[in-house]
Amino acid sequence: MSQGRFLIAVFEFVLLLFSLSFHECAHAWMASRLGDHTARLQGRITLNPMYHADPIGTFLFPALIIFGPLFGFTLFSGFLIGWAKPTPVITRNFHKIVRDDNLTTLAGPVSNLVLVAIAFAILAGMALTMPGGRVIVRMSFIAALNPAALTLAHPVGLLASLAILINLSLFFFNLLPIPPLDGSRVVRNLLPYNAVQQYDRIGGWVSYLLMIFVGGFILSLVLGPALGLVYNALLHV
Numbered sequence: 658m659s660q661g662r663f664l665i666a667v668f669e670f671v672l673l674l675f676s677l678s679f680h681e682c683a684h685a686w687m688a689s690r691l692g693d694h695t696a697r698l699q700g701r702i703t704l705n706p707m708y709h710a711d712p713i714g715t716f717l718f719p720a721l722i723i724f725g726p727l728f729g730f731t732l733f734s735g736f737l738i739g740w741a742k743p744t745p746v747i748t749r750n751f752h753k754i755v756r757d758d759n760l761t762t763l764a765g766p767v768s769n770l771v772l773v774a775i776a777f778a779i780l781a782g783m784a785l786t787m788p789g790g791r792v793i794v795r796m797s798f799i800a801a802l803n804p805a806a807l808t809l810a811h812p813v814g815l816l817a818s819l820a821i822l823i824n825l826s827l828f829f830f831n832l833l834p835i836p837p838l839d840g841s842r843v844v845r846n847l848l849p850y851n852a853v854q855q856y857d858r859i860g861g862w863v864s865y866l867l868m869i870f871v872g873g874f875i876l877s878l879v880l881g882p883a884l885g886l887v888y889n890a891l892l893h894v
Contacts, residue, residue: 661807665800666723668816669737672823673719674706676772677741680827681709683768684744684761691757693750701744713865714740737823737878738830739866743837755846762842766831770822774819777887783814784894794891802884812827825883829876836860 668841682704685696700708710716719739750759778800784790797814800807801822807815832840836859845856859867 661804665804665807665815665819666737668819669823670723672816672820673737673739674710674715675704676769676820676824676827677739678704678706678709679740679772680765680768680831681744683764684746687764688744688761691751691761693747693748693757693761695745699745699772705804706741709741711740711742720728722871738826742840759843759846762839766828768829769828772824773821773828773887774825776817778889779816779817780821780891781894783811783817784891791891791894794894795888798888798891807867814859820880821887822884825887826876826880828873829879829883830868833868833872833875835872836864839894872878 682702685701687696688695690701696702706715719737722737725821746748746758748758752759780794784794793811794814796809797811798821800810800815800820801818810818816871831838834840834844836856841856841859845853848856
């Protein structure tokens with residue numbers, strides 16, 4: 658692993674911790690707004706990652722992605738994903754159970770899009786206000802995807818670009834209908850009772866394998882075009 662790739666990996670990990678914490682905090686905040694204060698009473702409306710961290714999804718799995726190339730493990734080369742400890746929700750506390758449960762669930766992925774929008778606004782501001790800003794922003798965005806171009810990156814532009822990469826990855830990843838990801842809860846609320854019983858049996862290592870292999874394949878299909886749209890938007894700032 659080159660020094661540039663290692664530096665980007667460290668930036669990615671810090672941003673991942675913040676993004677996962679923001680994601681889970683959004684779940685907890687929305688649930689509290691809609692009548693279920695379970696997560697709030699457990700201190701989950703916070704950006705402190707220690708309240709949200711999952712040993713496998715927050716530390717082990719991202720570490721494999723970051724340091725795996727040293728040992729020939731490159732399954733998720735090109736993007737970093739992970740997950741946090743699920744936010745506790747007691748749906749009977751909601752006024753309209755299905756609607757409020759869906760809103761609470763979707764608050765997480767929406768929060769990642771909010772971070773994408775903030776990062777994009779930072780890049781757009783740099784492009785419009787800095788001398789040679791457009792070129793600096795483009796080079797920083799390219800460096801986030803290709804560490805070989807790191808020397809041409811601006812530190813703030815690089816962080817904002819990595820934030821876009823990570824949060825788009827988390828947005829698409831969490832919408833997958835694989836338990837316990839957010840997409841599975843929305844799908845569960847749409848299923849008839851008998852199908853829900855079967856769906857709830859998916860779990861444990863089956864979920865992890867589906868997230869790693871199926872999730873990785875789907876991300877490889879959708880993330881590239883999404884990043885292309887962001888890059889094209891930056892070209893026209």
